[in-house]
Every structure is written in C-alpha cells, then in structure tokens.
Amino acid sequence: MGAAASCAMLGACTSEKVTPAGQSETGTSTVETYGAAAFFETTSYGMASSAGFAFSPDDDAILVHSDETGIFNAYALPIDGSEPATLTASDTDSTFALSYFPGDERILVTHDTGGDELNHIYLVDEDGTSTDLTPGEEVKASFAGWSDDALSFYITTNERDARFFDLYEYDTESFQRELVFQNDEGYTIAAVSGDGTDVALVRERTSADSDVYLADLEAGGAPVHVTPHEGNIAYGVYDFTPDGSQLVFSTDEFGEFSQAWTYDIATGEKAELIAEDWDVMYVLYSPSGDYRVHAINEDARTTLKITETATGAPLTAIDLPAGDIGSVRFSRDESRIAFMLSSDTSPNNAMVADLETGEITQLTDALNPAIDEEDLVDAQIVRYESFDGLEIPGVLYVPHGAEENPAPALVWVHGGPGGQSRAGYSATIQHLVNHGYVVLAANNRGSSGYGKTFFHMDDRRHGDVDLQDIVYAEKWLAEQSYVDAEKIGIIGGSYGGYMVGAALAFEPDVYKVGINIFGVMNWVRTLESIPPWWESFREALFDEMGDPATDAERHRAISPLFHADNIRVPLLVVQGANDPRVLQVESDEIVEAVRANGVPVEYVVFEDEGHGFSKRENRIEASEAYVTFLDQYLKTPWSPEGSPDGEGEAAETSESEE
Numbered sequence: 001m002g003a004a005a006s007c008a009m010l011g012a013c014t015s016e017k018v019t020p021a022g023q024s025e026t027g028t029s030t031v032e033t034y035g036a037a038a039f040f041e042t043t044s045y046g047m048a049s050s051a052g053f054a055f056s057p058d059d060d061a062i063l064v065h066s067d068e069t070g071i072f073n074a075y076a077l078p079i080d081g082s083e084p085a086t087l088t089a090s091d092t093d094s095t096f097a098l099s100y101f102p103g104d105e106r107i108l109v110t111h112d113t114g115g116d117e118l119n120h121i122y123l124v125d126e127d128g129t130s131t132d133l134t135p136g137e138e139v140k141a142s143f144a145g146w147s148d149d150a151l152s153f154y155i156t157t158n159e160r161d162a163r164f165f166d167l168y169e170y171d172t173e174s175f176q177r178e179l180v181f182q183n184d185e186g187y188t189i190a191a192v193s194g195d196g197t198d199v200a201l202v203r204e205r206t207s208a209d210s211d212v213y214l215a216d217l218e219a220g221g222a223p224v225h226v227t228p229h230e231g232n233i234a235y236g237v238y239d240f241t242p243d244g245s246q247l248v249f250s251t252d253e254f255g256e257f258s259q260a261w262t263y264d265i266a267t268g269e270k271a272e273l274i275a276e277d278w279d280v281m282y283v284l285y286s287p288s289g290d291y292r293v294h295a296i297n298e299d300a301r302t303t304l305k306i307t308e309t310a311t312g313a314p315l316t317a318i319d320l321p322a323g324d325i326g327s328v329r330f331s332r333d334e335s336r337i338a339f340m341l342s343s344d345t346s347p348n349n350a351m352v353a354d355l356e357t358g359e360i361t362q363l364t365d366a367l368n369p370a371i372d373e374e375d376l377v378d379a380q381i382v383r384y385e386s387f388d389g390l391e392i393p394g395v396l397y398v399p400h401g402a403e404e405n406p407a408p409a410l411v412w413v414h415g416g417p418g419g420q421s422r423a424g425y426s427a428t429i430q431h432l433v434n435h436g437y438v439v440l441a442a443n444n445r446g447s448s449g450y451g452k453t454f455f456h457m458d459d460r461r462h463g464d465v466d467l468q469d470i471v472y473a474e475k476w477l478a479e480q481s482y483v484d485a486e487k488i489g490i491i492g493g494s495y496g497g498y499m500v501g502a503a504l505a506f507e508p509d510v511y512k513v514g515i516n517i518f519g520v521m522n523w524v525r526t527l528e529s530i531p532p533w534w535e536s537f538r539e540a541l542f543d544e545m546g547d548p549a550t551d552a553e554r555h556r557a558i559s560p561l562f563h564a565d566n567i568r569v570p571l572l573v574v575q576g577a578n579d580p581r582v583l584q585v586e587s588d589e590i591v592e593a594v595r596a597n598g599v600p601v602e603y604v605v606f607e608d609e610g611h612g613f614s615k616r617e618n619r620i621e622a623s624e625a626y627v628t629f630l631d632q633y634l635k636t637p638w639s640p641e642g643s644p645d646g647e648g649e650a651a652e653t654s655e656s657e658e
C-alpha cells in the first residue's frame, strides 16, 4: 500500500503511449503486454460492512480488507496516510472486514472455509486473538448491525435449521446471546432497527413478486405485512432511518425501475423518497441521519448522490472526484467520509474526504506500479439488435490498435440468471484485452438494470431467447471493423458458463472456442442440489427456472451435458472444488463428455476455492489459463482436420487438476 497522495484523479486514459522498444506494436502505437501476475499483483480493497463501523472509535483509521498478501485480510488504514496495520493474517481463508466495535479497536470479521460459503463471524481482539462467535460445522452466519446503545450487535445464523436464518442479539462484552427472532417461515432477514425494536423481513414468492414485513421484537406476534398488493410487484428493503421511525424500502410498482419509498412505522403511511430513471441500488444514512447516500445503476455504471437530509440539497462540501464511487462510510463525528474510488482502468482505492475543508486524500495505490494505466482500456456502453429486434446492451472493451489490426474477440456472459455485466475495473478483462482480445460483455435479456420488463423476458425461456441474444452478440462483433470475424469465442462464469456450454452445444457453428468457468451443465442435478440455505428463495428460483420435480424434461433439453456430443470446438473448463452452487461433478462430466469427441479440452480445478476465485495465486493461474488457451486455439483457429489424426486431439491436463 502506498503512502497518501493528495487526490489524484483516477480518471480514464484515452491517449496511446509511445514506449521504448521491446513492446508489442499495435497499429500506430506501442502498448506494453503484461502477464496475469502483473494484473493480480494489483491489490484489491474493500471497505468494512455498511452495517458496521468502518471508522475506528477515534476516527483516525478506517477498516478495510485487502489481498495484499495474496489472501484477503483485514487492515486498519490510518487516515493520515501512514503505514496500515495488519489486523488479521490468515494464509488460508479469505477474511473480510465487518466492523470496528463502537468504543474500542476490537473488530468483527468473516470468512468461510475454502469457498464453501459457510461464513462464520469472528471477534478479533486488540491483541489479534480470534474467536469464532458462530461455531458449528454446517453453520452459515451474517453480521446484521449494532444497537444504537452500542451494548449489543446482531448476527443471523442457520444453526437451528439449515434452511432458515434466525436473528441473535450478542452482548458486546460477555458475548452472551439471545434469540430475538425465530424464523420458521422462510423470510430473508433484511435489516434491524438501531433501537432494536423492529426487524425488516422479505418474502420472495417469485423474482417479480415479493413482500416486506416488519416484526416487532418487543411486542412479538406475527410480522406486520407492509406491502399488501395485487399482481406482481417486487419489494425489498434498503434500511431503517437512523431514528428508527421509518423503513426505507424498494418497489418497482410505479414503473420499470426500483424506487425508494418510506414506511412510517407508527402511522403506516408510505411516501416516495427517491425516484430516478434507473434502479436505486442502495440508500444509506450517516449515523445522525443528517446525510443520505444513494446510488443509481445508470446504464451499467454507478452514479452516487449524497444529500443533506433536512434540505434535500446535494452535498456541496466536497467535489466528488470523477470515477466510480462506492462503499461510502461516515466517520463517527460525521466530519469525514471514506469511500472507494475506481474507474475502468483503475481498481478500488480507499479515499477519505474532509467535509469541513473539502480536502480529499487517497490512502492506497492499488494498481500494480508495473502497469501503466494508459496501456489499459476504457469500457464503452454499446447496444446491438437481437433476432427479434430487441436492443441488447453490452459493455465493450477494444484493445489499443485493434482499429488498425482487427483482433480476435470474446463474448463475455455474466452469472445469474438475472445478473449484469457492469463497467468498471476487471483485472481478468483488462488482462484479456491487454493480450489483444476484444471483449463484449453482453447483457442478454433477463439481465438486471434495464427495467423489470427486460429482466423477466428470459423467465422459463433460458437457453432459448437469452441464448439467441448471445448468438447475436457474435454476429454484431463480426461486423465491427476492429474484430477478426473468423476468431470469436465465448467465455462466462456460472450461469454465464451455462451459456457457454449452451452456445457450443445448441449453436455449434457460432463460436470457435469456449471458456466455461464453473458453469451449470446439468440443470436437473443443479436445481435438485441447491444449498439448504437457499430455502427462502427456492420457490422463486424454481418459478423462474422451473421445478426439477416437474420440469426435468425441459431441464434435460436445455442442459449442455446431455447434448455434449455437439460440442466440437476447443473448451477450457475452470472449477472450484468447494463450490456449493455448481458442484465440481458438473465440470468433471462435461470435460469427460467433450473429450470423448476428440476435441481439445483443458481443465483446471482449484482445491481451495468455491463459486469464484479469491486467492491471488489461483486468480493468476485462471487468468493465465484463459489467455494461454485463447492464444493456442483462437488466435490460430483449431480445426479437426488440422490435428495429427484428422479427428482432433485432447489437450493435456492442467497441473491443478486432481
């Protein structure tokens, strides 16, 4: 971590750099090419939870996590820019900062084991001693915030019933705890009011239709239904106001996008709080309630607004720097805010702004100094037409020099269903682009962020209309002057990995190669073996995807595994052994089936990862594997005829594979 620098704009770079000899020529300019290690030697930073205290009790440091050692751990970053203090030192489990204690420098952190998603909450004393507050082999726990009097904090765990999360209140000194809300009905516990009187609950019937309830923790009794309605309306919870008088909830009742509304707990009155032209992503308050922060998902970029609550006027004390601002946290005395600042070409940096002087200080220097930001590229938001004329949004990255020398390209598909590819820094995408690949992150119908109509267009039509959007992404890329139309591949993770498998199996002539990162290959098995703690949204998931008990035939029809004999192009599969959502067997079986076709198939398994890769050495190995595979099979397209026996050949197995 670097020393403080006064606010350097992490702005976008557009100009080309002329660099010394020995670097790759791309058209009229020279861009240095970096290995995966260089991209991942960049440090990833994240802020303590919005439900906790990110500032230390005396406001002189902020609590963050970073992967500076290769494994995420918690650190205190002094706001004067002096050297950070290491607070946890795990060399096995990615550990994430939750909160300082209200009155001392003990902290709460969370980690799972090897990516199994069974997170526990740990108390870390000032001498570094760590205590598991939520022990138990199959227990999954989450931090849910502090009481206003600082005498207790809240944790949800599923230890009583693996399917449901109950709410416990922990004493800050004795760590004795009390069950304050027993959840037998499959609610999602969304927020607890600071005065400890109310808990906000969400019940999801379908992804289009959900409700908010309020349970009175003092009076007990059945939770009050806050959102009675007819038809499909999706309601959710942002937070309580700091005085506990109102619940701020989300609704898509009044248009395509989610708005923020208030519910007055005493009177039951509802009122519009924030309506924007896009989804309101979150709403949070300063501890006193004097300031309100909300973010908008504006065409795949985050726009942040800070408002003086009393007047509704925008905060003018500081000029927020250009770039993506997130994780805003107020100091205890509300004289400062901490936030993360990033751009398409720069990862998160921790910043502190003084609301009295307007001064902004950069506390970290995350991008590996060996990388020149000007060698990276900005994202462009684009739109293309699909088979039925529907406009599909995407996030496009074009390598420097591709206009002069058309480049191979990749369609990148996000997870979900219902996720969204967003602009912003991605080490993996920048690594691919730096190695000469155009990347189009397509937001096929069904993606979030573009309104509820678009979001639901894929319901029970997965592997059909959304796949066609991905096919049309290839067609659009092939028409671009900077793309070598003969060299277009597909890459995606999880649901995006499913789309990779589906594209290769059901549209076998479209893509030249595929990279499947822990993708669902067999929907019957995946939906039959979802983690027990998904119970609160199992019904909604089955409503969208189909219930394996009744829709198994359709699930077989759309599952790449049962159509693997159609896959005739090189395939790279990457999987975490501890993934509880997409089990390793999904990848094992598709690898075996496609290898039987005589097609090159490479397979990388990480023994200590789950649904996503968090350890630096694994992220480097995965990213290096993508580029090596693409350089081998996409830059010089593979054909069965070109292989020694004319039938194709199976590739060698990666060292990581067991």
Ligand SMILES: CSCC[C@H](NC=O)C(=O)N[C@@H](Cc1ccccc1)C(=O)O
Pocket: 414, 415, 416, 417, 418, 493, 494, 495, 496, 520, 526, 527, 530, 541, 544, 581, 582
């Ligand atoms: C309606 S999406 C619920 C699943 C969940 N979504 C959040 O990310 C998820 O983990 N999706 C996986 C794919 C998947 C879908 C259904 C069952 C298992 C895995 C993903 O894309 O990350």
